[in-house]
Amino acid sequence: MTAALQVEGLNRTFGALPVTRDVNLTLDRGARRALIGPNGAGKTTLVNLITGALKPHSGRVVLNGEDITALSQAYRARRGLARTFQINQLFRGLTVLENLCMTIGERDGHCNNLWRSAGAKREVIDEALGHLDSLRLTDDALKLVRELPYGRQRLVEIAIALAQRPRVLLLDEPAAGVPSSESHLILDVVAALDPDIAVLIIEHDMDVVFRFAREITVLVQGAVFTQGTPDEIMNNEQVRAVYLGEESHRGARRGGHHG
Amino acid sequence: MPQIANIAVSILFDGLAYAMFLFITSVGLSVTMGLMGFVNLAHGAFAMAGGYLVVTLTRTLGVGFVPSLIIAAVVVGAVSVFFERFLYRRLYKSTDLEQVLLTIGLAFMAIATATYFYGPIPKSVPLPDWLQGDVNLGFRYFPSYRAFLIVLGAALIAVLWYVFERTNIGAKIRAAVDNRRMAESVGINVDRLFTLTFAVGSGLAALGGGLAIQLLGLSPSFAVIYLVLFLIVVAVGGLGSLKGTLLAALVLGVFDTGGKYLLADAGGFFVYAVTVAVLLVKPAGFYGRE
C-alpha cells in the first residue's frame, strides 16, 4: 500500500553547513511517529523541507504516491499535508472563528470567489464551529487571537491544521511554550487524532513521545541516527549516549527552539 | 582627441564625479538600513540641511568652502543623534510603512522650513579659486570641481574601507549587519553602534549635500528629488554593504550621466531601467543578503 508520506535521500545545506543529510523517512497511513533528537539536530528544518518551505538540494518527497519535491508549499497543503509551527503562526488580528473559516475557505476553494459574501457559506461556518467545539474553543470563537492566552492560541494552531482535513499532519513541538497546567489540553487532542491521519510529531518531552508514538526516528546532526519502536529506542545505548549530554540541560517540558 | 573618445571620457569623468556624490550621500543610508532595518526617508533632508548650512556659513558668515563642509557634516551628524534618540528609536519595532510615513513627514517639515528661511530659488555657493575653472590632467582639461569631488570621494572610500575592514568598530558593524541577534549575544552594543553609524551617515549625507550645491544646485525640494536616487543606490547596491553602495553609485552615476548626455531630457530613463533590471534578477541588490 502506498505510504502516506515518503522522504528519500533528502539533503540540504546552509552555506557550508549540512543541515539535512541523506534522510529517509516513511509515514504509513495512520502512522504515529515521533521525531526526536538533540537541539540543533535539524528537526524543524526537515519539516520545512517536507512541507516545501525550504527546497532540498537533492532527494525526493512523495505524498500519497505523488512526487511533490518541486511543488510549492500551498500545493502540498491542498494535497493534504498540514503542519503546525513551533511558534504559533496565526492570523492574530482576526477572530478565532475567522481563522478557521479562512482555512476551510482556502481548502475548498471558496476564496476564489470575489462576489458572494463570505458569510453566505453557512456550511463553512458550521464546520468551523464544529472544529472549535471538538477543541473546546467555542467560547473563544469571537475573540481576537492576539487576546487569547498562549496555550489557547496553540490550540487554535492545531485547530487550523485539523481544519485542513489533512492526510499527513506534521506537529512541531505542539506543547512548546504552553504552561504545564494547560499542556494536557494539547496532548489530549494529539492522542485523539483521527486514526487515519499519518502523524509526525517533533517533541522533546519523552513522556509525551512514549505515550503517543508507535515509531520513533532519532535525528542527530541532520542525519537519521536510528529508527525503531519506542522499546527499541528506549533500550538503545547509543541513543542514551547522544542524549546524555542533553539530560543535564533539559529542564521543564518547554524544550529548546532549535530542533 | 577623437570626438567619440572625447564624449566617452567626459561621460566617464562626469559620471564618476556624480557617482562620488551619490556614494558619499547614500553610504550612510545603506549602512543604517542594513544595520537596523530602519527606513529613513528623511535622509535626503539631512543632505539638504547640510547644503543649506554650507550656504549660510559661506555666504553669511564668510567661512571658507571646505571648512564649511566639515562644520556642516559635524553639526548635522550631531543633531541627527537627537532625532535618533528621541524619535526614531520608538519606531524600530514598527512596520516599514510607519517608518516610511514618519520620516517622510519629517522630510516635508524640513523642506517647508528650508523654503521659509531660504526661499524656493536654488542657491549657489562661492567657491575658492582652486575649485573654479579647469584643471589640466595631461591629455585634457577637466572641471576642477568635479576632479575635486572624485579625489575627495576616493579618499573617503579609502577611509571607510579601512574602518570597515581593518578596525574593531568596522568588524562590529559588519557582524551586526550580518546577524544582529548573534552580535548582541556576543556582547556588541548594537544600539550604541547604530547611533554612531547613524551620526556618521547623516554627517556624510550633509557633506554630500554641501558638495551637491555646485554640482546639481540646491533648493528645498532637493530632499525629496534626490531621496529617490539615494534609495535606488541603496536598494541596487544591497543594504549594509560598502562595496554594493559603491558599485551601485558607479553604475547608476555613469548610466544617468551617459543617458543625459546622449538623450538629453529623456536620459533619466536609464537609471530606472537599470534599477528594475538589477532588482528583478537580484532583489537584494548587488551585495545584499537575501
Next chain:
Amino acid sequence: MAASDTIPAAGVASTRERAADYLLTRHRFHLAEALPWLIAIAVFFIFPTRMTFGSQVLVMIMFALSLDLILGYAGIVTLGHAAFFGVGAYTVGLAAARLEWTEPISGLFAAAIAAGLVGFITGWFLLRYRGLTLLMLTLATAILLQETGNLRSDISGGYDGLPGLTFKPLLGLFEYDLYGHTYYLYALAVLAIVFYLVRRIVYSPFGQALTGIRENVRRMHAIGSPVHWRLVTVYTIAAAIAGVAGALFTQTNAYVTLTVFDFDNSAKVMVMLILGGTGRLYGAFIGATVYMVLEDYFSKLSPTFWQFGIGLMLVVAVLFAPRGILGVFENVGKYFAERKRT
C-alpha cells in the same frame, strides 16, 4: 466595516449562535453607511460653485479606495500607485486628443482595461518581492511610464500636457457645464458603482483571504492559499479602479499632463489613506476629503505652511493615531462602550 470591529456584545444567545450570526450578517449594509453619500449629495446643493473641486475630491476618494485594496486589505506597500492613475488618465486623454474618441463612459472602460492590464503584467512580476525591493520596483515602474511619455512628448504632450480636451455629452444627453454640475454627479455615480464592487470584494471569501495574507502570509502558504495569484488579482483590480479614477480626472479637468505619474501623486494618495485609516474602506472617504479640503484651504494661504502641516500631521499620526481618523473614532466608540458596560 472592518473585519472584527463590530462584534456583538454578550447577550442571551449562545456564543455559537452569536458567532455564526456575526459572520453571516457582517456584510449587510448598516444605516450609517448611507452617511457619506448623503453628505456628497448635500454638498451638491450647499456648494454649487465648488463642484469642480468636489469632483476632484471624488476622484481622489476613488484613487484612495483602490489603494486600500492593496495596502489596507492585502497589506502590500508600494510607491507607484500613480502609475495606474496615469495610465487611465492618459488612455482617455490620448483617445480624445489623438483618436477623436470622446465618449466618456466607454472612455472609463478603456481606462480600466488599460490600467488593469498594466497592473496585471507588473503585478505578476513584481509581487514576488516585498520591502524596499518592491518599493523601488513600483516607484521605478511609475517613473519609467512617465519617462516613456516624455520620450514621445510629441504624442503625450509631455509635461505641458494635452489641454483643451472636450468630451461628448454623457449618455448623449448631459452636457458638460461651466460649473461642473454634470460631472460631479457623473463622478458620484461612478464612485457609487465602484464602491459597491469594492465592498462586495472585501466581504467575499477572496477579501477574507486578502486579510489573511496581510495578517500572516506564512500561514496562508501553509494552508494552501495561492498567495501570488491572490495578490496579482487584487493588484489588477486595484489598478483598474485607479485607472478609472485617472480617467475621471482627465474628463473632469479636460486636461492631463505627465505629472499624473509623479511620485508626489503616489505619496499623496498614501497619506490620504493613512490619515483616514486603512483597511476599512471608509477611511478612503474621510482621508481624501479631509486632505483635499485642508490642502485647498491652506495651500492657498501658504504652500509652505501646508507642506509643514502635512509633515506634522504624518508624524503625529504615526506616533499617536496609526489607525487614522477612523481609528480615533473607533477608540472613542470603544471607550464609551466600555464605560456603558461597567
